[in-house]
Amino acid sequence: MSSYTRPFVKICGLSTEAAIDAVLSRGGEEVGFVSFARSPRHVPIEAMARLRRHVGERARVTIVTVDPDDALLARLAAEVRPDTIQLHGGESPERVGEVAVRTGLDTMKALSIAGPDDLARVAAYRPVAGRILLDAKAPKGSAIPGGNGVSFDWSILAAWTGGPFVLSGGINPDNVADAVRVARPAGIDISSGVESAPGVKDISRIHRLFDALDAATLLEPERQAS
Ligand SMILES: O=C(O)c1ccccc1N[C@@H]1O[C@H](COP(=O)(O)O)[C@@H](O)[C@H]1O
Numbered sequence: 301m302s303s304y305t306r307p308f309v310k311i312c313g314l315s316t317e318a319a320i321d322a323v324l325s326r327g328g329e330e331v332g333f334v335s336f337a338r339s340p341r342h343v344p345i346e347a348m349a350r351l352r353r354h355v356g357e358r359a360r361v362t363i364v365t366v367d368p369d370d371a372l373l374a375r376l377a378a379e380v381r382p383d384t385i386q387l388h389g390g391e392s393p394e395r396v397g398e399v400a401v402r403t404g405l406d407t408m409k410a411l412s413i414a415g416p417d418d419l420a421r422v423a424a425y426r427p428v429a430g431r432i433l434l435d436a437k438a439p440k441g442s443a444i445p446g447g448n449g450v451s452f453d454w455s456i457l458a459a460w461t462g463g464p465f466v467l468s469g470g471i472n473p474d475n476v477a478d479a480v481r482v483a484r485p486a487g488i489d490i491s492s493g494v495e496s497a498p499g500v501k502d503i504s505r506i507h508r509l510f511d512a513l514d515a516a517t518l519l520e521p522e523r524q525a526s
Pocket residue numbers: 312313332334336339340341342364365366388433435444445446447448449450468469470471489490491492493
């Protein structure tokens with residue numbers, strides 16, 4: 301079996317210290333908290349600030365937002381102090397650039413992908429977004445634009461030359477090896493695939509995800525050393 305360089309791992313939609321600790325114990329590089337009232341993973345700002353303090357310097361902290369207004373961004377930046385603002389709505393390239401300037405934070409722009417044509421949209425965001433996140437399109441009628449556990453056809457990324465990206469959408473312990481092998485992402489972002497119910501992270505599924513990823517990827521030298 302071939303091996304693959306391990307992408308960085310962001311586990312998103314966390315709301316408990318126990319789930320955060322499970323992710324960090326397995327070497328997860330990034331944790332995500334959702335600030336979007338319609339999501340079952342929404343965390344109020346005060347609770348988010350406590351979770352952020354719990355993470356400390358152990359991992360990057362990203363807040364998932366959907367078309368946030370300036371007032372919300374200002375509160376998130378001041379009270380939670382994340383590393384990254386994830387923009388998972390219909391934000392224009394201009395707005396993404398403005399968010400970076402206003403907050404002084406890294407940004408990750410999510411783009412919904414259904415087929416190869418959608419990848420053309422990446423170019424406009426590349427100069428203004430810190431990172432690009434490729435997610436599946438939300439199913440019709442879904443209340444949330446992400447976190448739906450659906451994937452797109454990862455094979456369209458195999459020969460794509462549009463630059464580094466983070467992959468999300470329906471990644472779980474059973475398909476993470478395929479995701480990495482087929483799409484070769486710089487990072488992977490997982491939410492509902494490690495849950496027992498919407499918004500409820502399942503510690504054993506978190507461990508299964510990392511077990512599957514470790515089995516599929518070539519450990520980097522510094523990881524092999526310990
Ligand atoms: O997780 C949510 O509830 C959410 C709400 C609004 C926007 C984005 C959201 N999550 C993001 O969706 C993707 C994929 O999630 P999944 O693994 O398919 O469940 C991921 O980037 C989350 O950050």
